Amino acid sequence: RSLDTGDDVRVVCTGYQVPRTADPHDSWNQTATRIWFDLPEAVSAGQSHDDCYLYYGNPAATDPPDRWSDSMGYYLPGEIFVTGEDFERSADGADPRGWTDQGTDDWRVRIHDDDRWFSPPALGDWQNGSVATSMADVADASWSAELYYWQAGDNGWGGLAARVEHGGGVIVLIQDRRYYLTTEYWIEPTVQWTDNEDIHFPHGSKGRVEIVTLGSTATVYWHNPVGFSPRRVTIIEDWALGSAAGKLAVFAERPSETNQRWINVDDVIVRRFVSPEPTVSLGCEEQPVPGP
DSSP states (O other), rough: OOOOOOOTTTETTTTTEEEEEOOTTSSSTTTTOOEEEOOOOOOOTTOOOEEEEEEOOOOOOOOOOOOOOOGGGGGGOOSSSSEEEETTTSSSOOTTTOOOOOOOOOOOEEEEEEEEEEOOOOOOOOOEEEOTTOOOOSSSSEEEEEEEEOOOTTTTTTEEEEEEETTSSSEEEETTTEEEEEEETTTOOOOOOOOOTOOOOOOOEEEEEEEEEETTTTEEEEETTTTTSSSSSEEEEEEEEESSEEEOOOOOOOOOSOOOOOEEEEEEEEEEOSOOOOOOOOOOOOOOOEEE
16 A cells, blocks of 8 residues: 555654665565664564554655665665665766676676666676675675576576685576576586576566575575566575675676677665564554544
């Protein structure tokens, strides 16, 4: 019952409006929409906070407090997640702040239907991703990014890495109906693509790859594009990590002499993760007082 844009949705805690956003896997005005918001104080395990209120339904609402992108820590800290980037500050063709490319050619921002995406260079080694070097090292987190297979070609792929520059991390690459897992330094050349019929990533679609790190292990998920089932696919559980904290990197296919495929990246988010994840239980819904 919110606006499709979510502009009317407000969260007020202890008398103050706090930043909020829809979960990156969801959209506004859906029966299963999940909302993340910034609590004014931390809540300990087993405890609760009972002074938060959700408001919605104002058709004229605009400019909600929802800033979560901070160019992976280059600018001021994000207000909702640990760090993130939606590339909306960048002009078409710009080299966005907060990223260090592993190859000799810069990743650049491309615009698709007024939406800005992070794009790999047309040249360079396919293993050369871009590292979010501006972010602080993070442990126990959900690392995710949206992938867009926008230019035609068979078997285009995109991926994500955690524990970059710290050894013993994990890289996951996604293709339609298969995946590829390796370490962050690509030291396992014998690892091959693994078939998985639940993974859907056809040309023209947008899906989300997610790595959840907790302690010394990682679990990897693929969130299928809208309209495909299942909604979430578990790629691997309990992948052993070699360090307690690290950074994020993105990888995506670009054209070469033998193909013309493009994969772009958007809405990169790193948020804290605990098990079990926190939940919100609604108390009661207050209805407006009917008029005379």
